[in-house]
Amino acid sequence: MTPGPATAGDGAGKAPAGAPEDSLRRFAAIWSRAIYPLTATSMTRTEFEDHLVPLARLLDRALQASPFDPRAAVPVGTALVAAHCTDPEALPSILGVIDAYLVLYCAPDLTVDEARARCARLQHAVAVGFAQAMRERTLQEQEAILHAAISARADAEAALAGSEARFRAVFESAAIGIGIADMDGRVLEINDAVTRMFGSEAHVMRRNVGEWVHPDNGPEVRGLNGEMLRGEREGYHVEKAYPRADGSVLWANLKVSLLRDAEGRPQYQLALLEDITERRGLLRRLRHQATHDALTGLPNRTHFFESLDRALSAGPGGRLGVCYLDLDGFKAVNDSLGHAVGDRLLVAVAERLRSCLTSPDQLVARIGGDEFVALYTDPPDAAEVVALAQRILDALSTPVSLDGRELPVHGSIGIVHGPTRGRAAADVLRSADITMYRAKELGGNRYEVADPEADARAITRHGLTNRLPLALERGEFFIEYQPLIALEDGSIRGAEALVRWCHPVHGVLGPDRFIPLAESTGQIVPLGRWVLQAAARQARSWQSPDGGCAPHVNVNLSPMQLHHPDLVAEVARALDESGLPPASLCLEVTESALIGADEDALKPLRRIADLGVEIALDDFGTGYSNLSSLRWLPVSVLKLDRAFTRGLRHSPPDPVDSKIVEGIVSLAHGLGLTVTVEGVETRAQAEQLRALGCDTGQGWYYGRPGPPEALHKLAMADA
Amino acid sequence: MTDRPSWAPPGIDPTVPSVSRIYDYFLGGSHNFEADREAARVAIQAFPGIPKIGQANRAVMRRAVRFAVDRGITQFLDIGSGIPTFGNVHEVAQAASPGAKVVYVDNDPVAVAHSRAVLEGNDEATVVMADLRDPRSILEAPETRAMLDLRRPMALMLVAVVHFLSDEERPAEIIATLRDALAPGSVMVVTHATMDGPTPQGQRGAQQVYQRTTTPLIMRTREQLEPFFDGFELVEPGVVPLPYWRPDTPPADDDDPAVLHGLAGVGLKR
C-alpha cells in the first residue's frame, strides 16, 4: 500500500478541489476489497470499485467542506445499500475503511484532531444513511412482496371462482343428471337434468337416498349404497328403476362414488344418472322380437332353447317334461289352400296351445313351420306331462273354422320326461322329435312317450339322413340292375337301375331305407343325378360296337327330382356325356307324382319325351289310377304294380285279376302304350301275362337285381 | 393460514417456505416472509457459503446475458426467473442492447405477481406463470408468442432452476422439447447445484432445507449435466464451477470456496 502523505503534500494547495483522483481511486480500491465479499451485488469487483469512486469523492468533499456538515455523507450510506451492501455485517467494514483510510488518502487541510473528529462524524452520517436506506428498502420490499402475495392469492381465488363458475355451468347445464348427497343420504343438490328425469325437484329433494325403492329392482341393487357407505366398496354402477313424480318408472344408468376430503375421509356421495328408460324399452322390444315368433307371438326357438338350457342347468334333482308337437298334414293345407290360410291356421293353433298352459312353469314355443314345443319345468310327475300332451290333443280336436271352412287340425306329440341331470338340450329335443315321428308313423293324432329303444331305431334313421351327403361324396352308393324281359320271346329288353347304399355300419341298404329320407331332405337331387349318369354310362357300355339291339336302362325319378328346374338339362347332359341314344333311356315316374300335375308341371316331362326318351308310369294301379289322364300324360309305358300279378301266380289264375289286367292292357295298347308287369315270380305268371297281352316282364322269375356284368352275361346267353 | 386450501398453487402460502423467496433472502433481499427466512437461516447455518453461491450465480447469469448480446441475440426466455431484485436479465440485456425482449417464467405465483409489478410500464419484458415441467405451455403461452420470435435465435436461460427437477421428471426430455423450438444460433444457459466441490457435507445440509419447500433440490455432477446439452455445442470453457465461466477478472483467492458448488455451462444450438 502506497503511503498517502507524499501525495497529500502535493495536493495541499488545491484543498478546495478535493483529493486527487488517483488517491480517491486508491481509497475506493481498499474500500471495495473490504466490502465486496459482503455484498450481494452482481457487479464485478472492478465495476464495484468504479461504483465506489464517486462515493469516496463525496466523502472527501464533505470532510473538507466549510462549513462542515456531516449530513452530506448520509447519501453514501444510502448509495451503498442501493449497491446491495445489505448485509448488516457490511456496515462495520464500510465504516472501518473510512475510519482508517479516509483522512490518510484525502489529506485534508485540517488539524489532525479536527480531521479525526470530522471523520468520526462522517461515519455516523454514513451509518445513519445506511440504516435509513436499509429500513426503507426492507419496508419497500416487504410491501412489494406482500402486494405480490396478495395479488397472487387474488389471482388464484379469481381462477378458483372462475373454475367454480365453470363448474356451476357444467353442473347446471349437463345433460346427465348429477346429484350430491351427504353421508346420511340427505340430498344436498341436484341439477336440472335430475329434475327433468324425475318430473319434480321436491320429489327428489324430499327423499333420503336410501328411500328410493322400486319393485323392478332386483335384490342385487338393494345393498349397494349401504356397502359403499360402510366402506366396503368405492362406488357402484347399476341400472336402477325409480318411481317418477307421476308414478311412472324411470330407468337410470346410475354411477355413484364418494367425494373425499384432503385426508381421504368420505364427505359426500356423488350420483351420476343417465335416463335409459327409452333405450331400455327399445331393448326390451328388440329382445321380445328376438325371442318371439312374429306370426303367432309365441316364444320362438331361441327363447325355447334358453328356457330349456335354464331348466337343464337347474341344480341336481331337477326334472323336466317336453311335448314336441308336429301338425299332421299341415303341408297339404299350405299346398292346397295357400300360405295365407296356412298362417291363419297356425295362429289359431297357437291360440289353442296357449290355453293349454295351466301354470307359469309351462311354456309353449313355436320352433319351426308347424312344430311347437311345450316345456314343463319341474313337473310333479310324468302323468302331469302326459296330461299336458292330452290337453293339447284335446284342444286340437275341434276343427278350426276359417272363412266358413272347417279345417281339421291334428298333431302328433312326442313326450320326453325325466331328470335333467346329464342331459343336453339337443338330446332332449332329438328324443322328443324321434318320439313324435313314432306317433306320426302310428297314424298321427296321438302322443307317444319317449323310450330309449325306439329312440335307438329312429336314431339310425336320423343317422342315415345326416350321413347321406357324405356317403355320396365317398362313393358309398352303387347300382344293381334287374332285367326287363320281352314276354313274347323271352329276350332281354333292358334293365331297371336300382340304387343301393353300402353303409359302412349297416351294410347294404335298399332304396326303401333311404330314398324317402333323401326325398325329404332334398338329397335326392344330387343322388338322383348320380344314378342317372351312372346308369346311362352303364347302358352305353352294354351297347355293342355294331349298334345292334342293345338293352334299355330304366331309371327312377322321384317327385322332388321331377320338380327340380334342372331336370331337363340334366337328362340331356347324361345322354350327352354317356353317348347313350335317348331311345335307350326310360325314366320311371310314379303315378302319385303326376296326380294333380297341371300342364306347367308336366312341361319338363314332355320336353324329355320330345328328346326321344321313354317315360314309364310306375306303380300303376296303386293310387288313384285315373285312366283318362293317360290320354294326355307324356308316357309311353305303363308299369303294372305287382298287386295285379299276385292273383296270377297260380294256375288257374284269379279270374277277376285276369279281367282287370286284360282291360288295362287293351286300354294301354289302344293309347299306344306298352305294358310292363312287375313281380313276375313263377313260370305260370309269365305264361298268363303273355297270354293277356303284356309286353314286358320283370321279377325274380327272370332275374334278381344284380351287378351289371350279370345282365351282360344274361344278354350274351340270350343272343 | 394453517390449513392451506388445496387449490392454492405452491408459493402462495406464506407459512410454507418458497424457493424464490429463500433465494431472495440469500441475495440480501427482503422479499420474503418469516418462514422463508427461517428456512434460509437453517440452510446458511448448515452451509454458510450459500449466499455466495447465489451471488456467483447471479454474476454468471449477467456474464452469460452479455455473451448472448455479443452474439447479436436480443431475445431472452428466462425460466425459473424468481423474484426480480437487481441485475435482472432484462436490466442487463436492455442496458447492453436497448429494446431487447425478455420473457420471464416462473411457477411461483408470488414471484410472478412481483415480477409483474416490477415490469409494469416495460413493453419489452413480460412474465408468464408456467411450469418448466410442461415446456409446451411455456412455448405456447400468448405472452411468449407475442414477445418472442421463435424463428430467430434467442437465449434460453435455465439459471438455478433445473436442479429443482427430479430425474423422474425427465429434465433432459424437457430441455430437448425447448431446444427443438429454438432457432439455430440460439444459446442455452444452464447453472446447476452440484455436490462436486470442497464441502459436500454442508451441501447436503442445505439440500435438506429444500425438502421442506414444495421443490426439493437435486444435486448433479458435471457428467449428469451432459445430456442437457444434447443438440448444443458447449462454448468454452464448457461446464465449469460458477466463477470459472468466462470471468471478467480472474477469480480471486479470497473468493468463498462454496461458489465451487455451482456449475455453469452455455450451449450453442447448431
Ligand SMILES: C[S@@+](CC[C@H](N)C(=O)[O-])C[C@H]1O[C@@H](n2cnc3c(N)ncnc32)[C@H](O)[C@@H]1O
Ligand atoms: C433459485 S431461483 C433462480 C432465480 C433466477 N433464475 C436466478 O438464478 O437468479 C429458482 C426459481 O425457479 C422457480 N422454479 C422452481 N421450479 C420451477 C418449475 N418447475 N417451473 C418454473 N419455475 C420453477 C422457483 O420458483 C424460483 O423462483
